[in-house]
Amino acid sequence: MSTSNSFSNNMRVIHRYLGFFLAGIMAVYAISGVILIFRDTDFLKKEKQIVQMIKPNASEKEIGEMLKMRQFKVDKTEGDLIYFRDGTYNKSTGKAEFKVKQLPTILEKMTHLHKAKTEDPLYYFNIFFGLSLLFFVISAFWMFMPQTTIFKRGLYFTLGGIILTLILLFV
Template structure:
């Protein structure tokens, strides 16, 4: 590759890095928070009152309030009692506690987990492609015949091996 290509890649790498600094920080923070999603770390109790369809089965109630493996403690007088609340089978009113992250962390993790149903999913695709560009353009940061480039290849090999270990262990 020529000197012009090297300079162009370095320039794009630099300015795209500056441009995406905020979103990279957001993904880093939300990624760390998502590691603890199976715990109550940073979550607070929020009282929820919802009007649902009357006469829901326990399975459908669990889906309606987004609680996997909903366990009913007892049923009496048209009320279903479960671990964190109640559901009135006659009126459809549900009252329960929900564990939620603080607003900004909740928004960040929802963006992090967004799929093609999310209205801004194309931004996640753009970000993923930008990260791939960083991977490729990093190899144009230094001339191939320099000692720092050769040392960088050893670090690359180490990173690839670590990735393989993470994938298969």
């Protein structure tokens, strides 16, 4: 057996078993990726009432930071009560009551895995997964012998995919 055939065989074997090993996490990424498309809607989200004690007499900026609300904005103030979208904050007591819309727990965990940042230990897994997907892209070219019709036709599909990707990125 030649070295080229041995390399091709090894690529196929690694591609196959890595694919089996990562099948579950690929399903999680696929599902959470689709769900993330709808993150700015209420799709699949349930409303939850939150009561939280924060620092009394907080500024508007501090309230938003402590409640972890992006684009926090005060709608109106009546005495000690500050009204904001979906909630209130009592300046004298520090009590904040508001509603949030959250995904069910399992979907929340899936999207958290998908969006892990460098502060999160999960990001090492995301790096491994990303590199594994890159390996799949490269090793796919060793799945068929270059002189076969399937391989040559596959190159046309590859070119079509690259062109579609470029159109999506730049249009």
